[in-house]
Amino acid sequence: MVGLSFASQATILPAFAASLGAPNVVLGAIPAVMTLGWFLPSLFAAGHTEALTQKLPFVLRHTVWERAPFLVLAVAAFVAADLAPQLVLGVLLAMLLVVTGVGGVLMPAWMDIVGRAIPVTLRGRFFALSNLAAAGVGFAGSFLTAHVLAVVRAPASFGVCFLCASACMALSYLALALVREPAATTSSPAVALGTYLRRIPPLLRRDANLRWFLVARAFVVVSTMGGGFYTVYALRAWDAPAAEAGVFTGLLLAGQIIGNVTLGWVADRLGHRLVIVAGVAAIVGANVLALGAPSLGAFGAVFLLTGVQGAAISISNLSVLLEFAPVPEEQPTYVGLGTTLMAPVALGAPLTAGLLADALGFAAVFALSAAAGAVALTLLLALVQDPRAVTARGDTKWRQK
16 A cells, blocks of 8 residues: 555556646546456456455465556656657556456455454454555655655656555565465355356345445445546646645545544444445545635645545445355455446546546536535435444345345
């Protein structure tokens, strides 16, 4: 996560793409490609994951490909960006798809390890504390990022950022290799992919609470589509130097720190649904503020609120799916459902935002994002119950409603 702060989707990557002359539709493609990679593969990998008695060797074998692309981006920034900027834009999108696509395949396995290693009432603080440590170090690193972007000429300055990301990713792999995976009590029998996927429609039909949660989650995805344009909008609207992207990264991480300090405890004590509600409220506020910020300084609060929303996602977006699963063996399936079914929205929303920005301006994107967030809040508050509370009551009627 510290490494990702040196290649932030919200600040550094859009600024790098803009320095290469990327149009708005390409800026929108950055979050679209990344979200598609994270979301689409998980359900297709979940059946295989459930059949594995040990998940960590599977993760270690393939997660190298989550990390190596940052080194490729560094080389591209140093060697090819001045000579062939359009080619480097293509390399950027391709490498981001590799990073997130491999991450999407591994996500059910990783979350299954978390689900067996961390008790339900500690998961919020587990993610919050790890996120908090990462945000704290990343916040300090943001001053280095701002300095590099200020004194080193682009695109080499972005190459330095990607090298820092690569170094952190290598250290992350060493830490992951030291994890000791708890033994699984049972595993599901291996089945053909078609057989596995045919189980999904009946599951969705019988679990009304999950259905409404997934509908709300789709609107949440739309509500975040403005995030890929905050940095570029601010730099253009106030004619700010590229070094401001480092300042924005610092504000983003500061918001993550605030969110992690408070929301991890809320998740463990009051449930993940409330944390997700807080995150959606923050992104609605960010979009409203983006529409009306009178100065560059005031616009900084947009990144603070986006950081709070990012903390809410990190703490609860996947953890809540573990609690929807009726038995531990089905946790990979529920993680896959909560990600793969969002893939079409996750791909379409940022691309639509890029086209909308070209046609009507950034304000239209921020307004649509805010409206989608308001719908998501309404659904979460009116129709979705926290799955932990449902399980505690033994309320099977709500699941089957």
